[in-house]
Amino acid sequence: MSGETPVLRLAHITKRYGGVVALRDVEFSVLPGEVHGLVGENGSGKSTLVKIATGVVQPEEGEIFIEGQKISRLTPYLAFKRGIHVVHQDLSLFPNLSVAENIFAHEYIERHRSFVAWKDMERRALEVLGRLGVELDPQEIVGRLSFADQQLVAICRAIASSAKLVILDEPTSSLTFREVQRLFGFIRELKAQGIAFVFISHRLDEVLEISDVVTVLRDGVKVGTFPKGELTKAKLSFLMTGKEITAESLVTDLPEAREILRVEHLTRRGEYADVSFTLHQGEILGLIGPRGSGRTEVALTIFGLRPPDSGKIFLEGKEVVFRSNRDAIRHGIGYVPENRLLQGLVLDQPVADNIAVTILNELVSRSGFLHPARKIAVAERAIRDFGIKAPAADAPVRSLSGGNQQKVVLSRWILTAPKILILDTPTHGVDVAAKESIYEMALGLARDRGIGILFISDEEHEVLKVCHRILVMREGRIVREYRPSEVTEEALRQEIVG
Amino acid sequence: MALLGRIARSTEVYLVGVLLVLSVVLFLLNPKFATLENIFDVLRNNSFLGIVALGELVVLISGGIDVSFTAIATVAQYVMGVLITRYAIESVFLAFLIPIPIGIALGAFNAFLVNRTRVHPVIITISNLNVFYGLLMVISKGKWIYGFPAPFRDFARLKVLTLVSEKGVDYGLSIFTVVWFLVAVVTWLMLRYLPIGRKVYALGGNSEAARRAGFDIFRIQLFVYCYIGFLSGLAGFVHAELNQMIQPNAIVGRELDVLAAAILGGASVFGGAGSPLGVVLGVLFIAFIKNGLILMKASAYWHQVIMGFIIVLAATLSAYQQNLERKRRKGV
Numbered sequence: 025m026s027g028e029t030p031v032l033r034l035a036h037i038t039k040r041y042g043g044v045v046a047l048r049d050v051e052f053s054v055l056p057g058e059v060h061g062l063v064g065e066n067g068s069g070k071s072t073l074v075k076i077a078t079g080v081v082q083p084e085e086g087e088i089f090i091e092g093q094k095i096s097r098l099t100p101y102l103a104f105k106r107g108i109h110v111v112h113q114d115l116s117l118f119p120n121l122s123v124a125e126n127i128f129a130h131e132y133i134e135r136h137r138s139f140v141a142w143k144d145m146e147r148r149a150l151e152v153l154g155r156l157g158v159e160l161d162p163q164e165i166v167g168r169l170s171f172a173d174q175q176l177v178a179i180c181r182a183i184a185s186s187a188k189l190v191i192l193d194e195p196t197s198s199l200t201f202r203e204v205q206r207l208f209g210f211i212r213e214l215k216a217q218g219i220a221f222v223f224i225s226h227r228l229d230e231v232l233e234i235s236d237v238v239t240v241l242r243d244g245v246k247v248g249t250f251p252k253g254e255l256t257k258a259k260l261s262f263l264m265t266g267k268e269i270t271a272e273s274l275v276t277d278l279p280e281a282r283e284i285l286r287v288e289h290l291t292r293r294g295e296y297a298d299v300s301f302t303l304h305q306g307e308i309l310g311l312i313g314p315r316g317s318g319r320t321e322v323a324l325t326i327f328g329l330r331p332p333d334s335g336k337i338f339l340e341g342k343e344v345v346f347r348s349n350r351d352a353i354r355h356g357i358g359y360v361p362e363n364r365l366l367q368g369l370v371l372d373q374p375v376a377d378n379i380a381v382t383i384l385n386e387l388v389s390r391s392g393f394l395h396p397a398r399k400i401a402v403a404e405r406a407i408r409d410f411g412i413k414a415p416a417a418d419a420p421v422r423s424l425s426g427g428n429q430q431k432v433v434l435s436r437w438i439l440t441a442p443k444i445l446i447l448d449t450p451t452h453g454v455d456v457a458a459k460e461s462i463y464e465m466a467l468g469l470a471r472d473r474g475i476g477i478l479f480i481s482d483e484e485h486e487v488l489k490v491c492h493r494i495l496v497m498r499e500g501r502i503v504r505e506y507r508p509s510e511v512t513e514e515a516l517r518q519e520i521v522g
Numbered sequence: 523m524a525l526l527g528r529i530a531r532s533t534e535v536y537l538v539g540v541l542l543v544l545s546v547v548l549f550l551l552n553p554k555f556a557t558l559e560n561i562f563d564v565l566r567n568n569s570f571l572g573i574v575a576l577g578e579l580v581v582l583i584s585g586g587i588d589v590s591f592t593a594i595a596t597v598a599q600y601v602m603g604v605l606i607t608r609y610a611i612e613s614v615f616l617a618f619l620i621p622i623p624i625g626i627a628l629g630a631f632n633a634f635l636v637n638r639t640r641v642h643p644v645i646i647t648i649s650n651l652n653v654f655y656g657l658l659m660v661i662s663k664g665k666w667i668y669g670f671p672a673p674f675r676d677f678a679r680l681k682v683l684t685l686v687s688e689k690g691v692d693y694g695l696s697i698f699t700v701v702w703f704l705v706a707v708v709t710w711l712m713l714r715y716l717p718i719g720r721k722v723y724a725l726g727g728n729s730e731a732a733r734r735a736g737f738d739i740f741r742i743q744l745f746v747y748c749y750i751g752f753l754s755g756l757a758g759f760v761h762a763e764l765n766q767m768i769q770p771n772a773i774v775g776r777e778l779d780v781l782a783a784a785i786l787g788g789a790s791v792f793g794g795a796g797s798p799l800g801v802v803l804g805v806l807f808i809a810f811i812k813n814g815l816i817l818m819k820a821s822a823y824w825h826q827v828i829m830g831f832i833i834v835l836a837a838t839l840s841a842y843q844q845n846l847e848r849k850r851r852k853g854v
Contacts, residue, residue, distance in 0.1 A: 100734075101736055104736070112734075114730075116730065116735075117728065117731060118727035118728050118731055118794075120723060120794035120795055121720075121724060121727055129720075129735055130735050130736065132717040132724075132735075133736050133738075138717075139715050139716065140715050140720055
């Protein structure tokens with residue numbers, strides 16, 4: 025350890041939940057002005073570590089030091105007072121209040137002022153925003169800002185209450201490439217002012233880009249803390265999972281296959297223009313582009329939800345016009361939405377119900393009632409076929425891990441025996457191992473069942489790995505088509521940013 | 523510029539416009555509508571509604587809801603009526619002091635249950651509406667109270683501004699209208715400039731964030747339910763003054779009018795939004811419509827039909843507006 029006193033030091037931390045050990049003898053410290061990457065798969069103990077660092081839970085064993093001083097019992101309030109702040113993934117902002125008020129809302133609990141001094145608050149908000157060089161109107165209502173701007177407000181809030189360490193929990197998962205670069209700019213600016221960061225992310229590229237050192241957790245044990253120079257992405261994945269994860273393409277060559285979907289000159293004003301491509305049986309076609317590039321909108325059009333202004337859609341050579349997604353489903357098109365938690369699942373309902381929901385009509389007995397035994401049978405087969413790790417068919421979906429929840433959504437669409445499956449960023453927010461199993465599932469569906477898959481993604485390495493062909497979309501248009509062998513990850517990234 | 527934009531898209535501006543149009547229509551249908559005498563009358567008769575609607579606003583902003591306030595107002599005014607008639611309390615001020623603590627106590631009871639049981643406040647307060655009102659009916663046997671002491675009667679005729687009509691009848695701005703507007707101003711100041719008022723907005727905007735920011739959620743809930751309890755007690759007093767009679771069944775059943783006024787005025791059932799000015803305008807809107815119907819001699823049943831329509835319309839509009847807002851935000 026160098027001469028500098030760490031802002032935060034966790035020493036020999038052990039935490040159990042019931043009989044399960046969440047963290048075992050973990051050592052973790054962050055120096056002032058350091059960006060400290062924290063990686064690990066879901067369940068590796070990252071969130072427990074954050075909760076201990078912020079006083080939300082107490083460790084069974086171990087000691088906590090803030091700026092060298094031992095804290096015998098850390099509470100959330102004390103952590104806050106001592107300058108340890110978290111920017112949660114959901115940001116914890118008040119969408120109905122102004123930028124200035126969000127930055128200073130914590131002052132309402134201190135009773136040194138009996139009236140709200142608006143002018144003063146707005147002036148101080150401008151100061152804080154100015155420190156980061158952020159141009160935002162302090163009077164603007166936070167709910168009207170983009171997610172990236174809201175995130176900056178959350179960071180400003182931490183700075184305003186003199187944070188010394190800001191823990192960023194998955195800060196980039198909803199940002200575009202440019203927004204990520206902007207965020208990194210702000211992090212570097214604050215780092216230069218001596219503020220330390222803990223950067224938690226599943227996106228290993230970004231962890232390597234921004235961090236000075238990276239701590240890897242696996243199954244509640246610290247694998248190690250490594251200077252950035254010693255790490256590569258492959259090494260980091262290996263340290264996290266204990267498994268070699270290849271970056272090589274998993275795709276096998278596609279024999280001359282039948283065309284199942286063709287779109288010609290699809291245009292929808294303000295969303296995308298002149299989009300043409302074909303999809304073959306058993307093919308995985310990557311569609312990659314930043315958020316807002318029109319990729320999801322094109323997918324929704326093919327799924328019958330957003331009628332195009334002009335252009336045509338052909339299924340197996342015949343032109344079709346969908347008036348709703350029911351038409352699309354009837355024609356054998358399945359769509360797995362981007363945010364499985366918001367749009368796909370009823371979390372408190374059993375796995376079986378969530379799986380069987382797309383084929384309820386087929387499970388109705390002659391008396392007109394649902395056949396519970398048949399429903400369970402269908403679900404159990406799906407759980408087996410797709411390797412869903414669920415305690416039982418009647419366990420609530422909430423009890424499953426993120427990757428397995430995603431599999432539930434996938435399996436329900438596969439039950440409808442689709443010819444075409446649209447996967448909208450299916451690995452968004454899931455950990456490395458779960459990503460791998462989703463890739464395998466997609467590959468299996470294409471190979472064994474001949475399903476044509478439109479695979480929407482914003483991760484270059486992913487489309488290079490699982491797709492037969494890759495379409496790059498930018499500002500509503502398809503700008504390039506590649507075969508994975510023709511392009512490197514870096515070149516693909518350049519093409520996407522434009 | 524940004525400020526102008528914010529003003530232009532506020533609910534209050536729309537409401538003022540709607541009110542103006544409505545007034546012109548009512549005036550054309552019956553010129554009597556636009557006389558000062560009629561307007562003062564409407565303002566006086568709706569002061570009860572106006573006061574409790576401001577309390578409901580505060581609860582709605584916090585993300586809660588209270589439908590028991592009619593029962594609270596009734597219990598509070600009934601206890602007052604019993605005491606001032608039995609003990610011949612001559613002081614109006616003393617009479618006024620009776621319903622207030624009753625309202626606050628019953629509000630605190632609501633807050634306690636809402637916080638501890640974590641059952642949705644709509645369920646808690648519907649139950650308490652029945653408990654409060656039912657107990658009152660059991661104890662009072664539904665008996666009416668009238669024949670109040672003379673000062674109590676005279677107070678009802680108090681005006682801040684007195685004019686004389688062509689027929690030689692006095693009319694003017696009633697003291698109760700002034701009380702209503704005063705409550706609106708106090709509520710506005712409280713919501714805008716006191717930390718507790720800001721916490722009410724914060725809680726309604728994002729309760730999880732409020733918890734994480736270290737706000738004492740129970741204290742905020744206690745405050746909002748006691749505030750509507752306090753205003754219900756005050757409104758119970760006003761109601762008794764206006765009618766010079768206390769019937770246990772006169773107020774209960776008007777919950778929807780109040781909710782409609784608050785939602786029309788820009789409060790959201792999802793919390794976090796609404797302003798006292800908007801609610802005053804919302805109450806005026808409902809008051810004008812009712813007054814117009816009376817002037818047109820429409821049957822009382824039509825009132826219900828129209829009120830129902832207005833609520834559906836207001837709720838639809840507010841949902842539509844939120845939808846637009848969400849879409850706009852996505853587009854950013």
